[in-house]
Amino acid sequence: MSRVKRNQILVDSTDPAYLESLLQLAASAGLDRVGVCDATVLDRARSAIDDRNERGLSDTMGFTFRNPSRSTDPDRSVSGARSIIVGARSYYSEQPDHPGGLVGxxxxxxxxxxxxPLRQSLQQVALRLRADGFRAVVFADENAxxxxxVAHRAGLGWFGKNxxxxxxxxxxxxxxGSIVTNAVLSPAKQPAPDGCGTCRSCFDDxxxxxxxxxxxxxxxxxxxxxxxxxxxxPREFRVALHDRLYGCDDCQTSCPPTVRLGRRHTASTPPAIGPGAFVDVFGVLDSTDQELLERFGSWYLAERNPKWLRRNALIILGNIAPLTMSNDPSDSVERMLRKYLGDIDPLLRAHALWAAIRLGRQDLVSLVERDADSLVQDELNHQSSVPIRTVTL
Ligand code: B12
Structure with missing residues (x-):
């Protein structure tokens, strides 16, 4: 649809000046980069998703992998979809120094x-399209x-090796994020050229x-x-997790252009409140469900269950807590291990057991030795494979 009649005004969406006005609006609404592409089926993404699903590379992820015929067909989300306006917004911020102590x-x-803020910026453009009589729906990090x-198709950037x-x-x-619309907008510019060249830092790091x-x-x-x-x-990746509570940036922090150029585009309106760069591990392990959901509710937590954060925090405890040689029940690490070895949830008891063994606290194994739960039993059976940390002098 290129022309609609609204309040006796004809809007010609194919007029390059109309697109230009939308792109300007997007920029003034806070988007760092914006582009446009057609809304035909995303064939390459569909075959990539099918291939990853077949090879097991998507593991048990849902998201866009669950229903590829939907997530790769814009028309399934907005009937009559003809164009997609795609926006990028920086989330870069300088990282604070490590505060020391037991933090994830x-x-x-x-x-x-x-x-x-990304959705709000896109929403301003969608509102303009709707006011001009078009259908327009905003999507950002959704399954649709x-x-x-679509960002690649709109010429916003190149696919990195990472x-x-x-x-x-x-x-x-x-x-x-993007706005899928039934307005016919001018065709996309050329795709951005590859910029990785022979670099393989992300593979190595x-x-x-x-x-x-x-x-x-x-x-x-x-x-x-x-x-x-x-x-x-998974046991084989617990040591590699090290102190990561949520997310992993290594394939980006090892990427030369991303590291070199990121700070040129600092997030324009960094939200004042958020989990921050470092999170106190004991804080996570001592918080109630409600407190964790209040603090970390913007994260994807499967089934809205914050126990996955406690699970991660227990692995971090095993990986970075100072090694104490004494059997001192007032020691805070010992207190936490004991607390979770006695937790009502067997999954958390099992991860606490791993942490205890990793910290060289085999003396605490007796607390769960008669635990009948299969998760704990399984962990007990794998005791000998836990890489025990030792004091390095
Ligand atoms: C599922 C998902 C994940 C999964 C799987 C990631 C993946 N690679 O598929 C997990 C949980 C691992 C993940 C992690 C992250 N994610 Co994520 N994730 C998504 C989500 C919801 C869907 C992604 C998807 O559909 N993938 C489908 C597969 C098939 O796509 P693909 O891997 O990109 O494959 C393409 C390339 O292979 C390319 N291609 C084809 N041929 C060739 C050939 C060559 C040589 C190359 C280089 C490429 C190439 O075409 C394929 C199809 O498009 C999107 C949001 C959304 N709705 O799209 C966010 C999204 C991709 N994630 C995002 C982010 C920020 C991250 C993390 C950086 C977060 C973090 N710090 O922990 C990491 C980065 C990990 C990584 N290196 O990909 C951003 C990415 C922004 C950007 N600039 O790229 C997105 C777009 C969210 C958003 N709206 O901003 N994510």
């Missing part, structure tokens, strides 16, 4: 809610559309070798997924 790290995108694919979309001159610390081919992530190994995934945290 949070990836940049999760340190504050960056999606709300593959954001990077699978992220990198914006020329700016890197990948950008969240992406991924802590779990989760990048299995250029632009292909094996979610079964990707820490960014494993911290979100419900259930037992």
């Amino acid at each position: 790290r949070v990836a940049r995108y999760a340190q504050a809610d960056h999606y709300t 559309i593959v954001d990077r694919e 699978a992220n979309l990198l914006l020329p001159g700016a890197g990948s610390f950008f969240s992406l 991924c802590p779990t070798q989760a990048i299995v081919a250029e632009g292909v992530i094996d979610a079964r190994r990707c820490l960014a997924w494993l911290v979100q995934k419900p259930g037992v945290f």
Whole structure:
């Protein structure tokens, strides 16, 4: 649809001046980069998703992987869809110094809610389209559309070997979102040229070798997924998790253009309130469900259950808590281990057991030795494979 009659005014969406006015509105609404593309089926993304699903690379993820015929067809979300306006908004901020102590790290995108301001910016453009008589719906990090694919199609950036979309001159610390509309807008500009060249830093620096081919992530190994995934945290990646509570930025912090160029585009309106870059591990382990949901509710927590954060925090405890040689019940690490070895939830007892053994506290194993739960039994059976930390002199 290119022309609609509204209040006797004819709007010709194919007029380049109309698109230009929308793009200007998007920029003034706070988007750092904006582009437009057609709304035909995202064939490449569909075959990539089918392929990842078939090869098990998508693990148990839902999101856009659950229903690819929907997530790769804009018409399924907005009937009569003809064009997509795609926007990018920086979430870059300088990282504070490590505060010391027992803290877990949070990836940049999760340190504050960056999606709300992104959606608000996109919404301003959608409102204008609707006022002009068109259908227009905003999507950002939802299951309805593959954001990077439409951003690439709209010429916003190139696919990095780390699978992220990198914006020329700016890197990948950008969240992406779009407006799907039935307005026919002028065609996209040329796709951005590849900027990775021969660089393979992200391959080399991924802590779990989760990048299995250029632009292909094996979610079964990707820490960014494993911290979100419900259930037992895979044993083979617990040490690699180190102090990450939520998200993993290593494939971006190892990416030369992203590191070099990111700070040129600091988040324009950083939300004042958010989880921040570092989170106190004991704070997580001592909080109630409600407190955790209030503080970390903007994160994806499977089934809105904050126990996955406690599970991650217990692994962090095992990985970074100072090693105490004494059997002192007033010691705070000991108190926490005892508390969780006696937790009502067997999943948390099992992860506490791992942490205790990793910290060299085999003396605490007796607290769960007669535990009949299969998760705890399984952990007991794997005791000998836990890499016990030792004091380095
Ligand atoms: C599921 C998901 C994840 C999963 C799986 C990621 C993945 N690679 O698929 C997990 C939980 C692991 C994840 C992690 C992260 N995510 Co995420 N995630 C999504 C989500 C919801 C869907 C992604 C999707 O559909 N993937 C489908 C697969 C098939 O796409 P793909 O891997 O990009 O594959 C493409 C390339 O391979 C390319 N391609 C084809 N041929 C070739 C050839 C070559 C040589 C190359 C290089 C590429 C290439 O085409 C494929 C199809 O588009 C989107 C939001 C959305 N609705 O789109 C956010 C999204 C992709 N995530 C985002 C972010 C910020 C992250 C993290 C950085 C967060 C963090 N710090 O922990 C990490 C980065 C991990 C990584 N390197 O990908 C941003 C990315 C922004 C950007 N600039 O790229 C998005 C777009 C959210 C948003 N709206 O801003 N994420």
